[in-house]
Amino acid sequence: MELKENILSSFIVFEQNVDVNKPLHQKRAEALKVFDQQGFPTKKMEAWKYTSLESLKKTNYNLLPKASEVLDYRNVKKYFLHEMDTYKLVFVNGEYSSFLSETTHDGVDICLMSSAITKEKYKRVIDNYFDKIADTKDALSRLNTAFIKEGGYIYIPKSKAPIKPVEIVYLTTSEDHASMIQPRNLIVAEENAEVQIIERHQNLTTNEVFTNVVTEIFAHKSARVDMYKLQMDTKTSSLIDNTFIEQHEKSEVSVHTFSFGGKLVRNNLNFYQKGSYIDSILKGTTIIEDTQHVDHYTLVHHAEPNCESHQDYKGIFSGRSTGVFNGKIVVDKIAQKTNAFQQNNNLIVDDKSTVNTKPQLEIFADDVKCSHGCTIGQLDRSALFYLQSRGIPKKEAEALLMYAFANDVLESVKIEAVRKRVKEQIANKLGVHLGFEF
């Protein structure tokens, strides 16, 4: 059975366990209809030219995996930023794990989507924000909406900030079959509020896992939201991340995406600016090998004057891995004095790896600064010779240069434990013990 039919029939089973009389369910049904009409995107579509979902479509996923028995924290500790204190929203096979989580309602709400969509006290927020910026024409975000049930819910009222960062971790443990999970996150930061979030998806088995996640983030006036996506999953796991961000006046939102793992990863990252003096920061480091595939598809829509956006994506590709970067920047006619910066640099370690990089600028204002650059190259041979001539062996010298190459993106990471985790991963990825600290 093709995945699409599997999905349509699974929906009927899914309906038996949710309240079909709520308006929310109408939304689900409508969303499913759009997905049914469109089906999965294909390579014939411009936006999916370089990423094929064919192998996912042929896999027989269980869309409604069973909840797992309780996991022992000791066994999954390494997937958390265990050296620091965090709030934790942990889901196993798509179901909430209260045992591994730490929620709060102390001035802020850091809890569950399942509560938010069913309880009266969250109704105002859900009515105002849920599914308001997720693309209503996009098959994948519609598919996610059709199966909306669980995920992270974060609401930070005016001028509040949680005392520690929030980790949202999705674990899968289904030993006997491939699983598809579709988490849904909603993050709302009211005026002058602040929050830092770390998101991770981790397959604990050797089975295939396909995650189709949607995250909506709203940052009101002067709010600050930092999101770190740690994509370090196993090579039997695929991820389609659909993140939609709406920013208002003077807000600052950053999304750092570290893509080291996974079989197929597609990041659809969309920033919609709805005020002046906004700063949007999009950064990413991709280091992949073998036949791994990572695709960054970014959109920044500048719709008001005097805003900025900074995009900096670095990639290191070895083996037969493939990378894609498509960075779309739209500057509306009214959005004068926009400063949009975009950079994508790629290092090809093996001749067999491929990178496709494409800036896509649609600028309708005349007084703007938009700079973009993309490079695909190999390690600088003179730099390599310089390091070798100081006694640093070629392999270490290469690793050191790759480290330095990827380091730019790490500088703007505000959480030390995240930086540390990423550095360890890079060293691990490059297969060397680095006798230096950065």
Added chain:
Amino acid sequence: MHMLKIENLHASIDGKDILRGINLEVKPGEVHAIMGPNGSGKSTLASVVAGKEDYDIKEGSISFEGEDIIEMAPEDRAHMGLFLSFQYPVEIPGVSVTNFIKTAINESRKAKELDEMPASEMLAKIREKSSLLEIDRKFLSRSLNEGFSGGEKKRNEIFQLAMLEPKLAILDETDSGLDIDALRIVANGVNKLRSAENATVVITHYQRLLDYIEPDYVHVLHQGKIVKTGTKELALQLEDKGYDWIKA
């Protein structure tokens, strides 16, 4: 015993002959100056000895302490005690001067099957050598060569020389881009590191540096060959008359 012995060395790049039969012998304790006009092959000679792979060695040999090094990787040559101070040191963002030098020292020690240098010893050494070259401590935490002035880059090269304590140091145009004060500091650093066991090859276009680092021998390179060898007086003659009288 020769420290460095180059015999009939021919090297080319992209089919263009640069070195056309170089002969040079350097013994411990000696300072050699290699002078010559632009394009005579001075920097190529330095790069080939240090092991840069871009060159095609067609003929000849290079031995270091009796061992043929032509097929050796640059890092192995460094571990044997060879050091090249670059004319244009490469900028490496994200790697601090201190971490770079620590890595370099410990990689050399690893190659010699020694343990890593204890942190306290490393720190004391960094302190000693940086004050020798009048280097500000803040400088050491900056990214390697990134945004350094010409003088800072060269001083940093000699700092690395001081830290690595090689047997043979090749200084490629170390004086270029230096003002007189920086030149004095750099030369003073090089002189303090000289001993009966190590040797220095100074590559320069001008005689100026040789006022500070006195050579035992001066060689004139022209069109990829050493056309004249003499003592330090030869350098003064070159300063006076230019290179034309030698070419003829």
